[in-house]
Amino acid sequence: MERMDVSSSLCNTKNQKFSNERDVGEGENRIDNLADAIVQHILSFFPTKDAAKTSILSNRWKYLWLSVPDLDFHDGAYHFTDAEEPPHKRKLFMDFVERVLLLREPSTITNFSLACNVLSDSSRITTWISAAVKHKVQLHLNMFNLLELPSFVSFSNLKILTLIRIVFPDDHSAQKLFKVCSILEELYLIFCSWENVKAVCISSPKIQKLYIQEKDTSYYGCQFAVFGTSLKYFSYMGDFVHDCHIQDSSSIVEAHLQGYNGDRKIGYRALKLLRRLSNAKSLKLDDNAVELSFMFWYSGTYDWTLDPVPGCFLTHLKTIEISMFNGSEIEILAVKILLKSATVLEKMVVSFNPWEFEDADGLKKQQEIQEQILSFPRGSSSCLIAISCPPKKKKTIEFCYPF
Numbered sequence: 001m002e003r004m005d006v007s008s009s010l011c012n013t014k015n016q017k018f019s020n021e022r023d024v025g026e027g028e029n030r031i032d033n034l035a036d037a038i039v040q041h042i043l044s045f046f047p048t049k050d051a052a053k054t055s056i057l058s059n060r061w062k063y064l065w066l067s068v069p070d071l072d073f074h075d076g077a078y079h080f081t082d083a084e085e086p087p088h089k090r091k092l093f094m095d096f097v098e099r100v101l102l103l104r105e106p107s108t109i110t111n112f113s114l115a116c117n118v119l120s121d122s123s124r125i126t127t128w129i130s131a132a133v134k135h136k137v138q139l140h141l142n143m144f145n146l147l148e149l150p151s152f153v154s155f156s157n158l159k160i161l162t163l164i165r166i167v168f169p170d171d172h173s174a175q176k177l178f179k180v181c182s183i184l185e186e187l188y189l190i191f192c193s194w195e196n197v198k199a200v201c202i203s204s205p206k207i208q209k210l211y212i213q214e215k216d217t218s219y220y221g222c223q224f225a226v227f228g229t230s231l232k233y234f235s236y237m238g239d240f241v242h243d244c245h246i247q248d249s250s251s252i253v254e255a256h257l258q259g260y261n262g263d264r265k266i267g268y269r270a271l272k273l274l275r276r277l278s279n280a281k282s283l284k285l286d287d288n289a290v291e292l293s294f295m296f297w298y299s300g301t302y303d304w305t306l307d308p309v310p311g312c313f314l315t316h317l318k319t320i321e322i323s324m325f326n327g328s329e330i331e332i333l334a335v336k337i338l339l340k341s342a343t344v345l346e347k348m349v350v351s352f353n354p355w356e357f358e359d360a361d362g363l364k365k366q367q368e369i370q371e372q373i374l375s376f377p378r379g380s381s382s383c384l385i386a387i388s389c390p391p392k393k394k395k396t397i398e399f400c401y402p403f
Contacts, residue, residue: 115142214238259288
């Protein structure tokens, strides 16, 4: 009897092993049976360096990665200065990029992302960029250092442009870059340095989305002038240290303002920018943006009013979202005024800062503030108020751009 049980057990084990091997084999066949277009789409989510590694899988995969429309190069050096990288590592990266570009037909590239230190290789890097932008690609540059683009590099075919940590050497270089982007639809400026620039004019007639994220800086003086009759989305994250003027904001539907810190002078800049967003239907503010914007209005009394009331508050502002709400006096008063002044408002979302309401006293304070907000009079009878305290997340530096 025991023999039969042992024999049966061994037989079941073999059958299970065979079944697992068959399942694995079928899985491999399923991958091999995928159409080239599907495999290329999957590989497009990989950095180009990793996509190239799939060439060893089989003869069929040997050249598939070379047809992926997205090229994503990152040297792996997360330096914020021009510190030297290991020479051998640098050479491997530079040679790899050049080999890939030589093997690729430029017309098949739709998305070109490059993140690396410039160091002494400015001429080679600008050659890569020039080759990529000859066609209508999405261009994402994360340079970490100063990169001065020569006159032969033209961005006239670009529809989407992302610049991260680009250092502009002077006004002419910045103006030259944005002037030629005649069909640009989306522009992302993230942690760029404007210390050598007095004024920037962004005037692409087709631009629909503009995203600006500033690094913490004590430098003041650069003026942004935005001319965009097609602009629908505008987002600013920073200290409002630069003066941003939107010439024609009638097309803007959604706006997002997030401040870091500032004084009354900075508050005036934030207020001016808020006023220019007079046609937005959706307005997202964080606690600092609320404080900065209303700091200049605040008279020091509880019965202060908003005068003049921005036009969008009376005609088409449907949603207001306030994040990282700390419950300071000026923040609470700002919420009161917003509720009273926005006569067509449909929804206000207030998200408390979880870091400020951790203990029992904090939770009690949060409850009191919530009851106070819900008791405020509303200019719109149909306005709903949603209040939440999201869970704490690890504080990290993030790029909040959608791609």
